[in-house]
Amino acid sequence: MxxxxxxxxxxxxxxxxxxxxxxxxxxxxxxxxxxxxxxxxxxxxxxxxxxxxxxxxxxxxxxxxxxxxxxxxxxxxxxxxxxxxxxxxxxxxxxxxxxxxxxxxxxxxxxxxxxxxxxxxxxxxxxxxxxxxxNPLASLENYYRSYFSASMKHAPELLPLMQSLCLGLYWVEPNERVALPLQAEPNSLYRVLNLQSHSQFWLKTGSELAALPVVVDTDISEQGFVENERQLPAGEVSLRIHNCSATTRILTFWKYDFEAMLAVLQSHPSQLLPFLSAQMLLNHQTFRELYKMQQLDPDLRLSIGSQTVMFTDLKGSTAMYEQTGDYQAYALVQRHFDLLTACTRRHAGSVVKTIGDAIMATFSSPADGLRAALEMVADIDTLNQPGAELQLGLKVGLHTGPVLAVNANERLDFFGQTVNLAARIQGLAEAGEIWVSETVLNPSTEAILTEAGYRFEARSAFLKGISQAMPVWRCQRD
Ligand SMILES: [Zn+2]
Known part of the structure; x- marks a missing residue:
């Protein structure tokens, strides 16, 4: 170093x-x-x-x-x-x-x-x-470490099966030709894998048996195997592969047994360790701030299966502009934005945009979104002078569902019915209330609400854009 x-x-x-x-x-x-x-x-x-x-x-x-x-x-x-x-x-x-x-x-x-x-x-x-x-080519261990995520832990039970199915391992230099010998069984599948080029070559045998040894010639180029599969009779085979690419290729040769593989994977599933998902990064406030100038592809449309979307609105701001004048009201609205952004940041979320006195923020889990919402409501209360006639209050709505990450006006935005519904659920809230959809509530978020001294009651609402009444929950302090 x-x-x-x-x-x-x-x-x-x-x-x-x-x-x-x-x-x-x-x-x-x-x-x-x-x-x-x-x-x-x-x-x-x-x-x-x-x-x-x-x-x-x-x-x-x-x-x-x-x-x-x-x-x-x-x-x-x-x-x-x-x-x-x-x-x-x-x-x-x-x-x-x-x-x-x-x-x-x-x-x-x-x-x-x-x-x-x-x-x-x-x-x-x-x-x-x-x-x-x-270097992935330095050893088989390096090769697998390079092409598999360290976050995926395979069950040890998978190893004996892999060893029994592996027919060979070959390092092939540029312009070198290698012969892979095979005693092919009838009605079987064999394949050669090259992870570097994400490609594979299949050999499929029928029921007939070849009288003489069969020679199969094929090439691997920069893009991978030039052909996908070959049919042949069972019997003695010599598979000759010519490396036409400029890089050393590691080829692994396998007998393919889907049923056996599935059986082991189902009885001994692999374990996925926690990793930083792209969603978590997009929902990280600092990432949004640092990368907002990054040139996004105009056609960017990426799906997120479960995103928690929050909308807020500030009650009392219009009256405040009238009573205190633009200068003071503006300062207070800015202070409110700062508080909301800080709450969002503390709970692994990011503020996507502000619309008037409202914000749209996103979180990777309902629990993060709800915790942020509870802190926001409490923080906005601190802006109020005790006994003052004019009281500010936050109205919050949360909904969880699939969204598309898109490039909207050169900014990363989220799009879809989940976003629309989150905005409409927010529209149901009064000052100091958090309204959430059914997808936000689960045992862990219910515990968060109870611990914060909130009660929640089921309601049904007709929201613009959906034909049927939708169950929603009104959460308010006891
Ligand atoms: Zn896979």
């Missing part, structure tokens, strides 16, 4: 006043202790847990680090079936396709930002060059 460069970068980080005192120093002391693989794909949730960092502050630090060339941001599509990392991009724009193909599971992965997109941070190569240690 180039300690002089690192020290200079750490000094630069100290200039961000938002970071808590001592955090940069602690982080700087930890960095040299982390392994090259950890520094290649830093998982902030894991790091916060292992080293007792406040996650929100650690994320802030890492985001500021991307601005000064200490870390780079990676957006990686992970297949939840097998944990393989399909593609990694340096910008959210790379995710724009919305789907990827997993060659391991042999299926398309429609991904959503809350489930299949993992965000990691890699130490900038200018600080330390780990290319040797993490």
């Amino acid at each position: 180039l300690t002089d460069t690192l020290q200079r970068k750490l000094k630069a980080l100290e200039h961000y006043p938002q970071l808590p005192a001592g955090l940069v120093q602690r982080f700087g002391e930890l960095l040299p202790q982390l392994s090259p693989w950890q520094l290649l794909r830093l998982n902030p949730l894991q790091l916060a847990q292992d080293y007792n960092f406040d996650l929100s502050s650690l994320l802030d630090l890492l985001l500021y680090s991307t601005r000064i060339g200490l870390f780079d941001l990676n957006w990686t599509v992970v297949c939840l079936g097998c944990g393989s990392t399909e593609y990694t991009y340096g910008s959210i724009n790379g995710l724009k396709e919305g789907h990827a193909f997993c060659p391991v599971c042999n299926q398309d992965v429609d991904f959503s930002l809350d489930r299949q997109v993992e965000v990691t941070f890699s130490l900038h190569p200018g600080i330390a060059d780990f290319s040797e240690q993490v």
Whole structure:
């Protein structure tokens, strides 16, 4: 590690006043202790847990680090079936396709930002060059570590099956030709996988038996295997693969037994460790503030399966403009925005926009949104003078559901029925009330409300845009 460069970068980080005192120093002391693989794909949730960092502050630090060339941001599509990392991009724009193909599971992965997109941070190569240690071609272990997420832990029971199905492993240099021998059984499937190019080549046998050995010739190019499959009779086969690409290719040769694989995976499911999802990053206030100038693809449309959307409105602001005049009223409205933004930030959310005296904010879970709402209502109350005729009050609405992340007027915005309904649910609230939809309430959010001294009662509301009455909950202090 180039300690002089690192020290200079750490000094630069100290200039961000938002970071808590001592955090940069602690982080700087930890960095040299982390392994090259950890520094290649830093998982902030894991790091916060292992080293007792406040996650929100650690994320802030890492985001500021991307601005000064200490870390780079990676957006990686992970297949939840097998944990393989399909593609990694340096910008959210790379995710724009919305789907990827997993060659391991042999299926398309429609991904959503809350489930299949993992965000990691890699130490900038200018600080330390780990290319040797993490070279995917250096060993089979490196190869698998490179192409599978560290967040996916496979059950040990999977290993004996994989070993029984693996027919060979080949390193093929550019322009080299390799022969893969096979005693092909009738009515069977075999495949050669190359994770580097996300591609595979299938051999399918029928019931007939070949009298003579069969030779199959095929090529692998820069884009992957040039053909997808070949039919052949059972018997002795020599599969010859020519590496026409400019890179060394690692080929793994497998007998394919879907049923056996499914049986092991169902009885011994893989475990997914917590990771920073793209949704969590988009809902992080500092990310929104730092990256608002980033050029977003005009056609960006990315799905989030479950997003909690909040709208607020300030009661009493119109009367306040009349009574106190624009100057004072404006200052108070700004103060109210500051309080709401601080509450949003404290609960892992972000303010997407302000509309008049209202805000729209988003959160990765109903619990985060509800906790923020409770603090907001309490904080706005502190702006009121006791006994004053004019009282401000916050009216809040929350709804959870699927949304699309889109580029609206060069800003990352969220779109869809969930957003519309959240706005309409907010319209039901009186000052000091939080109205939520059925999707927001669950045992954990109910406990949060009860603990905060709130009672909640079921209502039914006809909301514009939906044909039937919808159950909603009115939450107010006892
Ligand atoms: Zn997969």
